[in-house]
Amino acid sequence: MMDQQWMAEQLEQLKHQSQFRKITTTQAANGAAGHLMRDGHSLLNMSANDYLGLSQHPDIAAAMIESLQADGVGAGASRLITGSSAPYARLEAALAGWHGCEAALVFGNGYMCNLGTIAALAGRGDVVLSDRLNHASIVDGIQLSRAEHVRYRHLDLEHLESLLVKHRDARRIWIVTDAIFSMDGDAAPLTELVELKQRYGAGLIVDEAHSGGIYGPRGQGLAAELGVSSAIDVHIGTFGKSFGVYGAYVAGSAALCKWLVNKARPLIYSTALPPSVVAGTLCSLHIVQRERWRAERVRAAARKFRHSLDEAGINTSGRTDCPIIPVIVGSSDSALRFSKQLEQHRILASAIRPPTVPDHTARIRFSLSASHSELELDEALRVIKRTAMETEFADE
Numbered sequence: 001m002m003d004q005q006w007m008a009e010q011l012e013q014l015k016h017q018s019q020f021r022k023i024t025t026t027q028a029a030n031g032a033a034g035h036l037m038r039d040g041h042s043l044l045n046m047s048a049n050d051y052l053g054l055s056q057h058p059d060i061a062a063a064m065i066e067s068l069q070a071d072g073v074g075a076g077a078s079r080l081i082t083g084s085s086a087p088y089a090r091l092e093a094a095l096a097g098w099h100g101c102e103a104a105l106v107f108g109n110g111y112m113c114n115l116g117t118i119a120a121l122a123g124r125g126d127v128v129l130s131d132r133l134n135h136a137s138i139v140d141g142i143q144l145s146r147a148e149h150v151r152y153r154h155l156d157l158e159h160l161e162s163l164l165v166k167h168r169d170a171r172r173i174w175i176v177t178d179a180i181f182s183m184d185g186d187a188a189p190l191t192e193l194v195e196l197k198q199r200y201g202a203g204l205i206v207d208e209a210h211s212g213g214i215y216g217p218r219g220q221g222l223a224a225e226l227g228v229s230s231a232i233d234v235h236i237g238t239f240g241k242s243f244g245v246y247g248a249y250v251a252g253s254a255a256l257c258k259w260l261v262n263k264a265r266p267l268i269y270s271t272a273l274p275p276s277v278v279a280g281t282l283c284s285l286h287i288v289q290r291e292r293w294r295a296e297r298v299r300a301a302a303r304k305f306r307h308s309l310d311e312a313g314i315n316t317s318g319r320t321d322c323p324i325i326p327v328i329v330g331s332s333d334s335a336l337r338f339s340k341q342l343e344q345h346r347i348l349a350s351a352i353r354p355p356t357v358p359d360h361t362a363r364i365r366f367s368l369s370a371s372h373s374e375l376e377l378d379e380a381l382r383v384i385k386r387t388a389m390e391t392e393f394a395d396e
């Protein structure tokens with residue numbers, strides 16, 4: 001076997017820098033979304049992206065079981081061969097209608113969707129202008145595309161405009177952004193981005209991974225909330241977060257979806273999702289639209305949670321009603337310590353460290369769910385404030 005000493009050495013180095021990561025097995029809490037079991041105890045799960053609490057919804061489970069029995073356990077082939085099971089067509093039609101677009105296309109997951117879509121749309125001679133804090137899957141998609149990759153300062157419209165001017169002779173210019181930034185909970189200025197893209201003739205790709213389900217009159221995302229949906233060229237969304245299931249989609253023109261069917265390699269060269277997953281997502285899409293109280297509830301809870309921490313002198317960032325509530329701690333060490341202390345009080349809130357976030361901005365990312373009760377969140381706030389005082393992370 002090849003000498004693997006280099007791996008062991010570098011892993012040691014990661015440990016030394018508090019950047020070593022390991023996988024921990026989790027145990028569901030008997031159907032209670034927003035909770036996990038560990039060592040026989042129930043923990044409040046403030047680390048998941050299950051914002052609407054749909055991951056344990058009985059109707060979705062029933063739709064999946066029904067499909068398992070009717071369609072089998074696996075797709076058996078890629079979508080272009082024989083893997084496009086019946087639930088796909090139903091889900092894609094529903095997604096297109098929901099977004100008011102001509103067409104939609106379902107991908108295996110959000111990572112594959114960003115990777116495949118961006119690499120298929122941009123190419124040599126093009127420029128992709130990307131917010132500096134965009135998700136890794138966007139960054140990787142741009143790298144793979146061979147287009148020129150230019151990052152603009154986070155949310156900085158002036159910087160973006162200067163780059164649009166500078167690159168106006170490119171074959172095509174794409175602007176790509178997360179709608180809500182997953183580690184900061186802040187929102188992209190989509191209205192202004194639409195103005196800029198129209199002024200400079202650029203294409204605009206918006207990743208609604210953390211805003212889908214939560215914003216918009218029917219949960220379509222932040223672009224719909226702001227009334228600029230029809231101006232966006234490429235809508236991307238994921239099903240593993242608010243939808244509680246798994247997968248992702250692109251919505252846009254019929255030409256866009258046909259192009260991606262022919263050019264998006266993660267779609268072409270990978271086995272289709274199991275039919276039950278697609279059927280479960282279709283059921284989830286109906287619930288997202290029907291049970292809007294879930295989004296209203298988690299948005300109200302986020303406002304209250306942020307306000308309460310801010311009042312206690314604990315600085316949070318992000319849009320006031322966004323269920324992602326980061327508390328910047330500074331060093332990776334302090335973030336890990338803070339997170340461990342919270343866990344002793346049965347609160348699971350992950351420490352997010354570089355390289356996921358910029359150096360010296362390690363943080364605790366509190367993530368709320370419509371499944372968390374008011375009582376549980378009040379108790380969590382008490383524990384967080386007390387722990388923050390004890391650890392004095394603010395001094396770092």
Ligand code: PMP
Pocket residue numbers: 109110111112114135137178182207209210238239240247248
């Ligand atoms: N886009 C964003 C903004 C994300 O945060 C994530 C997941 N963390 C993805 C895409 C990838 O989605 P998935 O988990 O479905 O692969």
